[in-house]
Amino acid sequence: MKEYTLREVAQHKQQGDLWMVIQGKVLDVTTYARDHPGGLDLILETAGTDATEAFNDAGHSEEAFEIMEPMVIGTLRGATVQAKPQPKAPKVPTPIKKSGNQKRTISVSSGGALVAVIVLGGVLGTTSAPGGIAKSLTSFDLKNSFGPLSQALVNMRLPQLENLGFLGGFVTAIITSIAAVGLGLRKLSELADVGGGFTKYPRAIKAGKQLQQDLEIASNVYLLSFELPSEKTVLGLPVGQHVTIKADVNGKSVSRSYTPVSNNTDLGCLKLVIRCYPDGQLTGQYLQKLELGDEVAFRGPKGAMRYKRGLTKRISMVAGGTGITPMYQLIRAICEDDEDTTQVSLIYANRSPEDILLLKELNSFARRYPKNFKVWYMVDKAPAGWKYGEGYVNADVMKRHLYAPNADTKLFLCGPPGMINACKKTAASLGFEVGGAVPKMTDQVFTF
Ligand SMILES: Cc1cc2nc3c(=O)[nH]c(=O)nc-3n(C[C@H](O)[C@H](O)[C@H](O)COP(=O)(O)OP(=O)(O)OC[C@H]3O[C@@H](n4cnc5c(N)ncnc54)[C@H](O)[C@@H]3O)c2cc1C
Numbered sequence: 354m355k356e357y358t359l360r361e362v363a364q365h366k367q368q369g370d371l372w373m374v375i376q377g378k379v380l381d382v383t384t385y386a387r388d389h390p391g392g393l394d395l396i397l398e399t400a401g402t403d404a405t406e407a408f409n410d411a412g413h414s415e416e417a418f419e420i421m422e423p424m425v426i427g428t429l430r431g432a433t434v435q436a437k438p439q440p441k442a443p444k445v446p447t448p449i450k451k452s453g454n455q456k457r458t459i460s461v462s463s464g465g466a467l468v469a470v471i472v473l474g475g476v477l478g479t480t481s482a483p484g485g486i487a488k489s490l491t492s493f494d495l496k497n498s499f500g501p502l503s504q505a506l507v508n509m510r511l512p513q514l515e516n517l518g519f520l521g522g523f524v525t526a527i528i529t530s531i532a533a534v535g536l537g538l539r540k541l542s543e544l545a546d547v548g549g550g551f552t553k554y555p556r557a558i559k560a561g562k563q564l565q566q567d568l569e570i571a572s573n574v575y576l577l578s579f580e581l582p583s584e585k586t587v588l589g590l591p592v593g594q595h596v597t598i599k600a601d602v603n604g605k606s607v608s609r610s611y612t613p614v615s616n617n618t619d620l621g622c623l624k625l626v627i628r629c630y631p632d633g634q635l636t637g638q639y640l641q642k643l644e645l646g647d648e649v650a651f652r653g654p655k656g657a658m659r660y661k662r663g664l665t666k667r668i669s670m671v672a673g674g675t676g677i678t679p680m681y682q683l684i685r686a687i688c689e690d691d692e693d694t695t696q697v698s699l700i701y702a703n704r705s706p707e708d709i710l711l712l713k714e715l716n717s718f719a720r721r722y723p724k725n726f727k728v729w730y731m732v733d734k735a736p737a738g739w740k741y742g743e744g745y746v747n748a749d750v751m752k753r754h755l756y757a758p759n760a761d762t763k764l765f766l767c768g769p770p771g772m773i774n775a776c777k778k779t780a781a782s783l784g785f786e787v788g789g790a791v792p793k794m795t796d797q798v799f800t801f
């Protein structure tokens with residue numbers, strides 16, 4: 354195999370010509386970069402360098418190593434190369450102390466590449482605690498807006514812990530409602546990959562629930578509902594984390610990340626808010642073609658954020674478009690936990706007021722939990738009578754509507770890359786400490 358020096362690798366760091374070193378191997382990642390589930394930006398930032406540390410820090414699965422193999426063009430001079438590189442063993446978080454709120458930590462080794470460590474806390478804790486259910490249930494108008502599956506939850510107390518969705522890092526779910534159903538009637542059950550050390554769930558599929566046609570919540574944005582393997586299955590996703598959907602699209606394996614808007618109190622279902630791009634590989638070519646009752650493969654939990662009460666005193670948030678989903682998940686968990694006193698201030702940017710996702714729910718949280726949460730909307734062009742902001746999220750807007758940087762404040766960002774890069778620069782100029790390419794929970798500025 355050809356040997357390269359780091360200096361040679363460093364010459365290939367522009368879009369259209371991207372190389373990097375991972376675990377001693379030199380890779381040409383040019384054609385893969387746009388498909389990278391962790392985002393194109395991370396590849397661009399690390400191209401031309403030895404990206405081993407950043408790659409390891411992201412906690413890649415065995416599948417990532419398989420995808421990587423055809424990209425290997427040589428080795429790094431002087432490096433020790435493992436015959437078969439392995440994913441780094443995931444770090445097992447320290448169990449959370451049991452509080453009056455019954456937090457529970459469950460660690461599960463699947464024996465496969467993904468070890469799912471499922472921390473149940475926050476909302477689930479609140480729900481499980483005797484007498485602690487009240488606050489969750491007062492937010493019921495929110496659940497109503499998420500369709501019939503959620504409504505059954507009103508009287509539920511104890512999620513069945515043995516029915517954790519991501520116990521083995523993998524779960525399949527059946528689509529139960531989707532607004533846009535295309536003409537492609539392909540059955541997707543054959544796409545569900547349940548092999549390789551992950552827990553197998555029975556494929557027993559109930560007849561689908563009634564198809565709902567009115568779930569386009571904004572232009573091209575849909576609320577998709579999926580039925581988990583049983584009515585009692587708890588999603589099992591730690592707050593702040595996301596799932597990936599993996600599918601075979603036109604003969605190519607495509608995987609993309611999504612942050613559910615449902616959580617561990619929504620038994621038996623998984624709900625996603627997704628913007629569909631007509632030419633998008635996963636959204637346009639796959640999700641929009643799903644039929645009611647089709648089976649979809651989810652992996653998780655993924656992501657560097659694992660929110661727990663006490664992480665920080667104040668959280669400033671800037672979200673754009675569908676970037677609201679991880680913020681929403683956190684806001685919901687904080688507001689619905691009686692004992693969480695974290696203050697959150699969100700700036701949410703969209704093109705127009707009609708594009709604002711989860712508007713009713715966000716306003717409802719701001720109204721009912723004013724000590725926990727406030728929100729400021731920004732739109733490109735404000736209509737007459739608009740009482741929020743107009744234009745870009747600049748330093749002035751951030752100074753006015755976010756908490757000032759200090760040891761007790763974190764800034765969370767999620768949205769289109771252009772907006773996020775601009776916000777990171779502004780945040781740095783305002784005194785926030787902006788970390789490296791791969792997000793870490795300890796960073797003061799965390800990008801989902
Ligand atoms: C942690 C995380 C959580 C996320 N959560 C959500 C969520 O909750 N909801 C949500 O809707 N999304 C979410 N996303 C985004 C999601 O993962 C996908 O990126 C998104 O759904 C688009 O995927 P796609 O395969 O349909 O589109 P892609 O095929 O990846 O294309 C995306 C867009 O890029 C355009 N495009 C295609 N090729 C090019 C090119 N060569 N140059 C320039 N543009 C091009 C396409 O036209 C399309 O507009 C999240 C992302 C991350 C990383």
Ligand code: HEM
Nearest residue numbers: 390391395399404407408411413414416417420421655656
């Ligand atoms: C050829 C190189 C790479 C390949 C094949 C690859 C592949 C993947 C795959 C398949 C995933 C989905 C999650 C998984 O299955 O592990 C992923 C996610 C991710 N990758 Fe990479 N990756 C590469 C390089 C990198 C580099 C260099 C970085 C860091 C700079 C990085 C950071 C991430 C992050 C942060 C995620 C998101 C993890 C999550 O969703 O929790 N990747 N990558």
